[in-house]
Amino acid sequence: MQQADQCFTSVPAALHPLLERNLARVESALASMQALPEELHAQLARVLVGSDYVAEQLQRHPDWLAELISSGDLQQAYADSTYAERLQARLSTITDEKELHRQLRLFRQREMVRLIWRDLNRLTDMRGTTRELSRLADACIDRTLDWLYEQACQRWGVPHSRPDANGLRHPQRMVVLGMGKLGADELNLSSDIDLIFSFPANGETDGERKNLDNQDFFIRLGQKLIQALDNLTVDGFVFRVDMRLRPFGSAGPLACSFAAMESYYQDQGRDWERYAMIKARVVAGDKVAGAELTQLLRPFVYRKYIDFSAFESLRDMKAMINREVRRKGLDQNVKLGAGGIREVEFIAQAFQLIRGGRDAELQQRELLKILPLLPDKVGMPEEAVAELTEAYTFLRNVEHGIQAIADKQTQELPADEEGRARLAFAQGYADWNALADALDRYRATVSRHFADVIAPSEESEAQDDDLRTEWLALWQGMMDDESAQAFLAEQGYGQPQVALKALQDLKGLRTVQMLQQVALERLEAVLPALLEQAGQCDNPEVTLGRVLVLVQAVLRRSAYFVLLAENPAALKQLVRLCSASAWFAEQLSRQPVLLDELIDPRTLYSPPDLSALRTELRQQLLRIPEDDIEQLMETLRYFKHAHMLKVAASDITGVLPLMKVSDYLTWLAEAVLEAVLEIAWRNLTEKHGTPQRSPGIPCDPDFIIVGYGKVGGIELSYGSDLDLVFLHDAAANLETDGDRPIANSVFFNRLGQRIIHILNTFTPSGILYEVDMRLRPSGNSGLLVSSLSAFREYQEKDAWTWEHQALVRARVVAGSPALAERFEQERRAILSKPREVEQLRTEVAEMRAKMREHLGSKPLPEDAPSVFNLKQDRGGIVDIEFMVQYLVLRHAADLPELLRWTDNIRILDSIEAAGLLTSDEAELLREAYKAYRAAGHRLTLQNLSGVLGEEEMREYREGVAAIWQRLLGA
CATH class of the missing domain: 1.20.120.330 (Nucleotidyltransferases  domain 2)
Incomplete structure (x- = not known):
């Protein structure tokens, strides 16, 4: 004891009796050592004050202290594999189950002494302790299971699956899921371990005398494993085992197949089981099969939708x-x-x-x-x-x-004075009061x-209970119609009879009548706030109608009501935006999953740029297996719809001006097209290999998507289709380099088909984009994908003037940068050809006349008000576009700077700079073009066609028509 006297110097006097008792217990351990190293006196004191368990173990095993010190194990962390390797060495020669139990307990107790020493002396941090404890448990479970499995197979035979389609039977091993803190690598110093036993498939063993069903085999094996770990013997226990988290709890079988596991959680899994499954981890047994089981159960834990x-x-x-x-x-x-x-x-x-x-x-x-x-x-x-x-x-x-x-x-x-004092000292506090204050x-x-x-949100708690009660009384039919209308009028509804009928119609729906109690409670939790907010809008009845369409759309998915109840700010955003836009309300009704996008106004009103869009989409797609085309398509659609919603919110509230709205919508399309091309390319090259640019030189990918029209001109709107042309630049007489080679031309044609399939296919989330390919060489009768040389030849020899007009707004939106540069050179060469002016003027004017005749406003009855079609009528959008294209085609041979841009506004800037229009004319065309497009955006957001009253925009229309008359005649 003399060498331990120094231990008292670091311990408060009140704890000296406790330290003295535990020092007496480890007297033999200390006596076996020549001298306790100086630096360990304070460490030993802290451990003996903090842990009677360590004192007991060192009393029972006096040699452990010297061995732990000399080995250096007290001072260093273990690698993840150390426990498993050391335990395997202990168990490798054991043939007796009783000796297995003994060695497991001795191993665990020795390591617990080490872990407690390191934890109390802060030789490791909390995460280090919990991770090592988890690795200790993993090793004990896995190595014990391996030992017991071999014994069980010798006794009852090896379990096999039933024959597969080829008549083969596959050997089966158990999968052990660690739940709770073990699963999360967060095991504490004296935690039980929550386990679930499973096996891949039903079948039977191949025993010599008697076959067992696989389930019977694995139940027996599981019982053996629990006994080896949990039974209390003269040597103690290894880990207390809790199996109550398995399907059906204590009433369920101890081990069940993957199919039974999947069926249980899919049909009967409860919320608390989802919560528990978050931490599930394969800790022992067949790790490959365990990964398969984890994937099977993932949809139960993590819902595809936002689950509030x-x-x-x-x-x-x-x-x-x-x-x-x-x-x-x-x-x-x-x-x-x-x-x-x-x-x-x-x-x-x-x-x-x-x-x-x-x-x-x-x-x-x-x-x-x-x-x-x-x-x-x-x-x-x-x-x-x-x-x-x-x-x-x-x-x-x-x-x-x-x-x-x-x-x-x-x-x-602890409630006793000594217990409190020892805990405070072990945690590094001067006394219990200091520790209690920190706690x-x-x-x-x-x-x-x-x-x-x-907890319930403050805004929800602050809501006026009396007002909420009145709203619910109205909804539940407890008010007569007269009282209900009077109440609605008080709450801001100018046509209370309309609002009341809308509510009564919803209440009368069979879907509402058949709602389960929990769904009805969720609806009634959010309905008063929705009704109140709608009443505060400028168009309350219209807003209410739009909101109730959304309510009807999500009646069977009541988690969305919880989302709105939990996020009053999101509810206000929803009502505000539905009030301003019928289109917005319709999109949400079709895709309620997008409600999640309303929650954070930082992202709702801060659209990212093209680079950020690309990065975000790439990160989302990386989370999905490359061969899961269906899920990739759904992710693309959600991404597109979510960002369309964000730009609409910014547009509606005036956060983004018109030009930025179109920029953002165009960037969104580009990001999606780039991803679609990458998916289609990967899918085809995995099957057929890479097409060859020249013998031995693969394409990379020597394919481009050219955008025309609005996407080419960076002027996309809501619901715009995409005018696209596909080009490649690979050798026509070569083929792909895969195991199933096909000709380059066939490969690229299939690539184009695959891209259109991904964009056009109708999925539960709708389509991605409508695609129009009629601007490709020879239109609908031409090849889906052309080579760049064929494209050039067609443009030089066979293209109509209107096709050259379209080329003014063409640009590459996805694909090979090198080929994109070559395409731009060809585009410039084609557009820079000298043209006969009168012929050009005639062809442009005639094409415009045909379009106006077929697409413009038709004559109306005398008593009907005249209208103005923003796009097609005289003085409208297409007139401006045709004039811009005419001037580019007429002057590009002498003024190549006209070909720099593909959007009308910047081309008009170039035309003005070149002196082809006066400043007043160019400014009028720019302002008219922006005004028309802004009006078009507003009409789209209200689900209205692009038609205004005849008197609207009159000044712009007449100005545009006058410039048309000067440039192109009647």
Whole structure:
């Protein structure tokens, strides 16, 4: 004992009796050493004050202390594989099950002494401790399972699947899922381990005497594994095993097949099981088959849509835990009490359940990997994440300090003076009061953030209960019509009878009558706020009609009501935007999943540029297997619809001017086309190899998508189709270099077909873009994909003047940069050809006359008001476009700067700079063009055709017509 006297110097006097008791227990361990190294006196003191369990183990195994010190194990972290390797060495020569049990327990106890020593002395941080504990458990489960599986196969035969289509039977091994803290690599110092046993497929063993069903085999194997780990023997236990998280809980079979697992979770899985499955990890057995099982269960855990019902489920779970805390008096429990570990876990996992289906980065198990993602993913303040991380780390350290005392699974703070003093000392605090103050601060911080995320929102709580009651009374038919209309009038409805009928029509729908109770409660939770907000709009009845169409669209997907109830700001955005735009309301009704885009106004009203769009889309597509074309197509559509919604929101609210709206919509189309080309190219080259530019030189890809019209002119609008032409520049007489080669021309034709298929195919989310290919050489009768040389030859010899007009607005929007440059050279060469002026003027004017005759406004009855077709009537958009194209074709041979741009506004700038129009004329055409397009945008957003009253835009129309008369005659 003399060499341990120095231990007392670092310990408060009040704890000296405790230290003396435990030093007496390790006297033999100390006596076996010549001298305790100087630097270890304080460490030993902290461990013996903090852990009776360590003192007990060193008393039972006096040689361990010297061995732990001499080996250096106390001072260094283990590699992930160390536990498995060391345990395998112990078990490699064992043939007796009783000896297996003994060696497992000795191994675990020796390593627990080491881990507690390192944790209490902060030789590792909290995450280091939990990760090593998880690796220790993994090793014990996996190596024990391997040992027991071999014994079981010798006794009952090897389990095999039933014969497959080829008559083959495949050997089967167990898959062990670790749940909870084990699954998340967050195991604590005295945690039980939650396990689920499964196996790939039904079948039977190939035993010599008697065959067992696979399920029977694996149940017996699972029972053996539990006994090896859980049974309490003279040597203690390895890990307490809890199997209650398996399908059907304690009433279910101990092991079941993958198919049974999938069926259970698909048909009967409950919300708390989704919550538990977030942390599921294959910890032992067949890891390859385990990965397959994880994929099968992923759709149950992570919904493809944004699932805001998770808030409600977690709130219910927390309420249940709170009732248990009160009933059992667990206020001093650092895990379950207010502001405890569980609340931090709920915060992170709420967002995982809500958004994990759409964002694979959130599909992680460890809490401290999820928290740092929340500022970017859900807008949680960085400060909040820092506070939660610090609080969680502190609480887990305290939990370890509690459990280190006696290796008991408890999170209860000690109530006795000695217990409190030893815990405070072990955590590095001067006394209990200092530790208690820190605990109170951290728990208050967690409670505050938990309330912000999980608890009912302040805005919801602040809502006037009396007003809400009246709205619900109206909805539930408890008011007579006269009272209902009077109430609606008070709330801002100018035509209360119209609003009341709309509500009554919704209430009378069979879908509403058949709603389950939970869905009805969710509807009634959000309906009063929707009705109130609609009443505050300038067009309340119209707004209400649009909003109720959306309500009707999501009646069977009531999680969207939860989204709006949880996000009052999003609800206000929804009503505001539906009030301003019928198109916006219609898009949301068709694609309710886009409601999620309303939540964060930072992104809703801040559209990204082309580079950011490309990056965002690439990241979304990277999360999907390359061969899952259906899911890739759905992702492309969601991406497009979401960004269309954002630009419309910015357009409606005036955040973006007209030119920026068109820029953004065009960039969106370009980003999508680039991704579609990449998907189609990859898909075809995997099957046929890469086409050859010249023998031995592959294309890269020597293919371009040329955009004409609005996409070429960077002037896309909502619902615009895409005028496209596909070109390649590969050798015609070569073929692809794959195992199934095809001619280059066939490859590129199929590539074009694949691109159109991805763009045009109708999926549950609609189509991506309508595609018009009529501007390709020879139109609909021509090849789908032409070579650049064939394109040049056609343009030089066979193209009509109107096709050269179209080429003025053509530019490459996706594909090979090198080929794009060659195309631009050809375009310039074609457009720069000298032209006979009178012939050009006649052909342009005649084409315009034909278009006006077929597409312009038709004569109306005498008593009908005259109208103006923004695009096709005299003085409209097409007149401006034709004049611009005429001037480019007439003067490009002498003024190549006219060919620099493909959008009308900048071409007009070039025309003005060249003196082809006066400044007044160019300005009038620019302003008229922008005014027409802005009006077109507004009409589209109201689902109206591009027609105005005859008197509207008169000044612009007459000005455009006068310039047309000067340039092109009648």
